[in-house]
Amino acid sequence: MIELKKSYSPEDIEDKWYSIWENNGYFKPDLNAAKSPFCIVIPPPNVTGSLHMGHALNVTIQDIISRWKRMSGHKVLWLPGTDHAGIATQNVVEREISKEGIDRHKLGREAFIEKIWTWKAEYGSRIIHQLKKLGASCDWSRERFTLDEGLSKAVREVFVRLFEERLVYRDSRLINWCPRCHTALSDIEVEYEEIEGKLYYIKYPLTSNSEVQTQDFIVVATTRPETMLGDMAVAVHPEDERYKNFIGKNLDLPLTGRKIPVIADLSVDLAFGTGAVKVTPAHDFNDEAIGKRHELEAISVIAKDGSMSAEAGQRYKGLDRYQCRKKVIEDLNELGLLQGDKKHLHSVGHCYRCKTIIEPMQTIQWYVKIESLAKEAIKAVEDKKIRLIPEQWENNFFAWMKDIKDWCISRQIWWGHQIPVWYCLECKGEDGMPLKISQRQDPTECPECGSKNIIRDPDVLDTWFSSALWPFSTLGWPDDTEDLKTFYPTSVLVTGFDILFFWVARMIMMGLKFMNDVPFRDVYIHALVRDSKGHKMSKSKGNVIDPLVMIEKYGADAFRFTLAAFAAQGRDVRFSEDRVEGYRHFINKLWNAAKYIINIQHPDVASFSELSEPPKPSTLPEKWILNRLAITVEEVNRNLTNYRFNDAANNIYQFVWHEFCDWYIELTKPVIYQGSDNEKNEVIKCLFFILEKTIRLLHPFMPYVTEELWNTVFKNSESIMVSPYPEGLPKYSDADAEMNYVINAVAGIRSIRGELNISPSLEIKADIRTLSNEVEKILKDSLPAIIKLTRCKEINIGADVKRAKGSAVSVKEKMEIYIPIEGLLDIKSEIDRLQKEKTKIDDAIAVLNKKLSNEDFLKNAPDAIVQKEKAKFDNLIHRIGKIEENIKLLKQVNSE
């Protein structure tokens, strides 16, 4: 005897099924199977990470696709792994050890890296456990980490080849520097944030031996007064009448004793500030460009830790850049050279890892020459070798790729792939710098001069360098592995738009360069998960919803289904917990439908669970529900193909609840409880068939509950995971329209009962005048069901049915429904009752009216409460109208 608990409780079964799936190897593709390959590589979460809503959405979508494709007959590889996340991880561990009063420099490079590995061993698998909680069907036997031996080999190979082809180079220029992380950052690792600063107006006096009057000066406007210590010129627009006479003259740079020239440059905006710009080539990107045009020197007055350098002068040296700003202002003020300041809104670059304000800094770094790589990537997208979904992202992609700058790939940190370059200290390369050596094996001597006096570059590669190789490095490249042959190019990449440039664009470039083929065919770009107000979730804002809490409260299935239902293309997700609760109810609904079905008493009921052929019914409800199922199956498959997960989820929801449960199951009850064994046979077959198909259809969305039902109700294969996905079911196209008449008849009778408040326990008579023979036949065939659903004792159907005196009417398509209410209701006392109710409602309206015209209430009550009260008010108004109508109807019936 099969049994199901009264309601579904996820906590009992989720972990159980997950380990059964994993232990039975259902997540592993069979490479020898004669099936077409399908592959997704996971966007590797940071090892430091813990599951957030973004991951949850991302992973749910990938799992839906993977399970769907697996059931649809592909050999599916969903390859998981984690990213070493250079700066982020180093920061986390640095914070950890600082609690013990240690810093990494005291510890030394090797010992520090050792610490990180220890930390990774302990905490790095947390995120993996959390992915499993969601039900992710990844092949864990192929799990990768970006610092694995194999992936490191790929990184080495790629770097050396780029080096050999001169696509990487070393150069000294201004870069974004994080003084806290103590490393260079690439352009996109800088986040700009609008902050309110001050614009200071500073007087730069003309040098006294000039022919112009000595009291003359130029006023410059700056937000960063401390950088004036490194000023090399003041630039004005060549056409600016105010300054024309100054061009070529010298100014005394206050606080320094240096003299700097006034130069003319077209980049100066006449309208901004004073029209005169102080030029600090060492600490500003625009100024660097001006400096280059005018062959100015660059003096770095800020050191790499954000303090002032010796070049800033004895008075300022060692001060923090912001302390120095204060001091410079004070000093200028004392000298009478500060004209004033005003508030100024401007956006300032911050480190994307630690949020420290970045400092443009002159350093030597490694770069990837990107232009040729970008060209190929653009072409691949233009030629539709890669599809971006939704397509609108192509615009952003092209815009970014066409304007892309060389990629700074060296980082002055310790955690990551150390750059495989050695410098010979004995001989020089073409550029006059120490000779650079980059080989697949660590060199022991200089290949040019044979000197053993070589040292390795201490820097590591940008963490995104190894991520860029992920689609092929994880499959075994540079070795020619079976996995690589089978699964590259991968099928689809599922990712958020926030890493489109960090990651996706670079994978495309590297894939095309080193595999001569795109890394994936489709890129499905999903939305960001935001809070209910539309803000990004972040710890500092305190608006984070923890996916694990959702799973614990509602179960993974309900949570996953919610994410799927929210995942409309091209729109951000504003997460609301109410929806999760709603979908948990949906699961319970499904659970109870299953309970209804297996509780049916019938001698052969067990045999129906092994049904594989679709039933061939002759009765309308069965034809109708099979037709609805066939159409739902078709739509779900189509929507999944088009990455329309929300539509697919809604298709199933609608079918299960509002068609299968609301109508079909109700329609089966007369047969199940009163029908003959033969009639019952047909219906039971159909019930089992629908249930079986439905849970398979739902499995990619709700893996756990469907597996549980599959194993409880059906025993025909080991797991629902390896059963085929429904498709191509037979349709009964006429059934829809025919069933509609039955539904209308039922709805019409119910409507009258509801409106007139006829007790549900009262069995009534109804008459239906049909306006076509077809409708008459259909309704007569379904009579027992209609009677049962409307709790009638008798229904007359026919073309010649007349409206009896004193009956209420409901008009539907091709039929008129009459219910004689004389005798059902004691009309006089019903009118009395309604009058009394009317008085009650009148009072309630008066009270609410008073409340809603109370200004204190409107001012002080929360909006939601006010809205609710207003809604109540409207509702009461409407009800009073209805009651008046009904009183009128009853009076009329009474007089007939």
Added chain:
RNA sequence: AGGCGCGUAGCUCAGUGGGAGAGCGCUACCUUGACACGGUAGAGGUCAGGGGUUCGAUACCCCUCGUGCCUACCA
């Protein structure tokens, strides 16, 4: 400043050249042999506003307002 979105029920959101929808919330009734995590009947919307195209616009085009994001600039 430029680009890309969004503005539909009280809230969170789907949707479409012809019928305005879902979940939650709200009102009334109902413990009807799957389910109160339920059922039935209801209320609630100038589909932001204004123009245009069309026989017909919530949907397509233009403008305005509001709002979000991205890129650039910000001395």
